[in-house]
Amino acid sequence: MRFVIRRLGALAATLLVSSFIIYAAMYAAPxxxxxxxxxxxxxxxxxxxxxxxxxxxxxxxxxxxxxxxxxxxxxxFGESLATRQDVASLLASRIPTTLGLTAYAALLIVVFGVVAGVVAGLRGGALDTAVLLGSSVGFAIPTFFAAVLLMSVFAVTLGWFPVFGAGAGLSGRLLHLTLPAVALALPAIAVVARITRTAVVEERDTEHVSVSLARGVPWRVVARRHIVRNAMLPVTTIVGVNVAALVAGAAVVEHAFTLDGIGSLLIDAVQQKDFAVVQAVALVLVAVFGVVNLVIDVLYAVIDPRVQLGGESA
Known part of the structure; x- marks a missing residue:
C-alpha cells in the first residue's frame, strides 16, 4: 500500500508541474x-x-x-472561446469515443503483439520468421497511411465496415471502431511483437532454463514459470508506453475517420486557438500517461516483488 501511495504522490506532483507548463505554453504561443x-x-x-x-x-x-x-x-475547465460551451461538457461528450477506440486498440496490441511475440519466441521456425517479417512491415506503415489503406480496402472496396462515425449501441460501436482501432494499433503491435519475441528468446536461452529442462521439468511448466514470466518485465514496459501513446495518436485516426473523440477536438481547438479546450485536453493526455505509468509500476511489483522491495529500501 505504501508503494502505491508513493506512486500516487509522484503522479500528483507530475500533474501539478504539467498543468503549469501547459497553461504557460498556451500563453507563450503566437x-x-x-x-x-x-x-x-x-x-x-x-x-x-x-x-x-x-x-x-x-x-x-x-x-x-x-x-x-x-x-x-x-x-x-472553463468555457470554450469558440463555442461558448462548458469545456467539461465537451470533454464528457468526447471521452467515451476516445476511450472505446484506445481500449479496442490496446486489446489488439495485447492479443496480437504479446501473443505473437511469445509464440514466435518459444517455437521459432517459420512462425518466428513470419512474426519478424510482419513486424518489419508494421514499423514501416504510418498510422495515417494505414487508416487510408484500411478504409479503401475494407470499407470502400469490400464494404465490410462503415467508413465514418462512431456508431450506436455496443455492436454498432464495435463495428465502426474496428478499422480505426486496427490502424491505431498496427505500429504498436509490430513494436510489442518484436520486443516480446526478443525477451522470450533471451529468457529461453538462459542457463536456469536449461538446468530446469535437464532435471526433467516439463517444457510447459518451464515456459510458463521461467521464460514467459521473466520476459514480462520489459514487455509490460513497452505495452504500457504504447497504450499510453494511443491517446495522443488517436487524434490522427479520429480525424481520418471523422470520429467525435478528444483527439479531433484537440485538432479543432488548436486551429481555432481555443485556449481553454487545448489546455483541458492536454491535461487529460498527461493524466492518462501518468495513470498508465502508475499501472505499469504496480504490475512491475506484482510480476517481480523485488521492484517493490527495492523502492522501499531506497
Whole structure:
C-alpha cells in the first residue's frame, strides 16, 4: 500500500508541474485570446479592455493560473472561446469515443503483439520468421497511411465496415471502431511483437532454463514459470508506453475517420486557438500517461516483488 501511495504522490506532483507548463505554453504561443475573440476586427481600446476583464485576462499570469487550477480541481475547465460551451461538457461528450477506440486498440496490441511475440519466441521456425517479417512491415506503415489503406480496402472496396462515425449501441460501436482501432494499433503491435519475441528468446536461452529442462521439468511448466514470466518485465514496459501513446495518436485516426473523440477536438481547438479546450485536453493526455505509468509500476511489483522491495529500501 505504501508503494502505491508513493506512486500516487509522484503522479500528483507530475500533474501539478504539467498543468503549469501547459497553461504557460498556451500563453507563450503566437496569438492571444483577445485576437481570437475580436476575430481580426478593429476594436476600440475600451472594448478590448472590457473583453480582457470579462475573461479575466487583465489579472496577473499567476493569478489566472491559480483560478484555472482551482477550477480544474473542482471539475471546471472553463468555457470554450469558440463555442461558448462548458469545456467539461465537451470533454464528457468526447471521452467515451476516445476511450472505446484506445481500449479496442490496446486489446489488439495485447492479443496480437504479446501473443505473437511469445509464440514466435518459444517455437521459432517459420512462425518466428513470419512474426519478424510482419513486424518489419508494421514499423514501416504510418498510422495515417494505414487508416487510408484500411478504409479503401475494407470499407470502400469490400464494404465490410462503415467508413465514418462512431456508431450506436455496443455492436454498432464495435463495428465502426474496428478499422480505426486496427490502424491505431498496427505500429504498436509490430513494436510489442518484436520486443516480446526478443525477451522470450533471451529468457529461453538462459542457463536456469536449461538446468530446469535437464532435471526433467516439463517444457510447459518451464515456459510458463521461467521464460514467459521473466520476459514480462520489459514487455509490460513497452505495452504500457504504447497504450499510453494511443491517446495522443488517436487524434490522427479520429480525424481520418471523422470520429467525435478528444483527439479531433484537440485538432479543432488548436486551429481555432481555443485556449481553454487545448489546455483541458492536454491535461487529460498527461493524466492518462501518468495513470498508465502508475499501472505499469504496480504490475512491475506484482510480476517481480523485488521492484517493490527495492523502492522501499531506497
Amino acid at each position: 496569438g492571444s485570446p483577445e485576437s481570437f475573440l475580436v476575430r481580426g476586427r478593429t476594436v476600440s481600446p475600451e472594448v478590448l479592455a472590457s473583453i480582457r476583464v470579462q475573461y479575466g485576462l487583465d489579472e496577473p499570469f499567476l493569478v489566472r493560473y491559480w483560478h484555472w487550477l482551482t477550477g480544474v480541481l473542482s471539475g471546471d
